[in-house]
Amino acid sequence: MTATAAARASCTTALDTVEMTPDGAVGVKTIGPDEPYLSGHYPGAPVYPGVFLLDLCEKVLAACPSVERPFDRVDSLRFFAPVYPGDLVRIEVSLRREAGRVTGASIVGHAMMGDGDGQKRFTVRVSSG
């Protein structure tokens, strides 16, 4: 049995905003240059760690009232381009339901700098069992 989201520490700072949508939720966060751990990843060439994006996805999922426990499977996780300090990351969660019960989620992450268009940076598919 794995811990609830509240009983697990996090390697990322809080999301800026989380809004519920008909399908799930959308979380937004600007990646600051002083994020924990970032100084070592990598010196002179900072890249926001991919696993931290997974941590942010968990935060958006935890904000969904219909998600009772963290999902215990990441069926697929794919990064298309790096996320850098200063990027604004937008994480869109679409929950999957079977017989009214939430069984998984599909997540798409976009990132943008300033007013630029958001570019798809990652996709995640999670499920239970």
Add this chain to the structure above:
Amino acid sequence: MTTPTTLNTQAAHTTLDSAALLDLLPHRPPIVMIDLLRVGADRSSAVGHKTIGPDEPCFQDTEQTGSRAYPRGLVVESLGQAAAALWLLRQRERRDGPATVKVLYFAKAQGVRFLGDAHPGDELVHEVRFEREVGETAIMSGRTSAGGVPIAVVDSLIAASR
């Protein structure tokens, strides 16, 4: 850059200590997530060790109290660093010189299952396997236990180096 320091090189295994791992990996504190790596003689598998410290940045949130589980993302990061060190050691030995990797990118993962949790004081033990290499991309797999109890399995992890 120096040749990796090995604590113990025998016919069967090579053990890389933290200094040797820092010489291979581009990661630097506080995100060095592997303490020791025992590499099999054929360089196709390795066992990595990492003890979770209570003073790591993820546990510094003063609004939270009590013993909290280690972030899943850091479990995967630690496993990934063990796998990456195995890959970079293979590269270095094959090229007969130091690797020049400055950045590692996490490109893809499939079949990641979380079976349990680890807490401060626990030692993560990662059993990683090198599957294959395509250009500057490597495919690896692994499983992690804490206190002898399996907590994570990764069927496929793909990393790219620059």
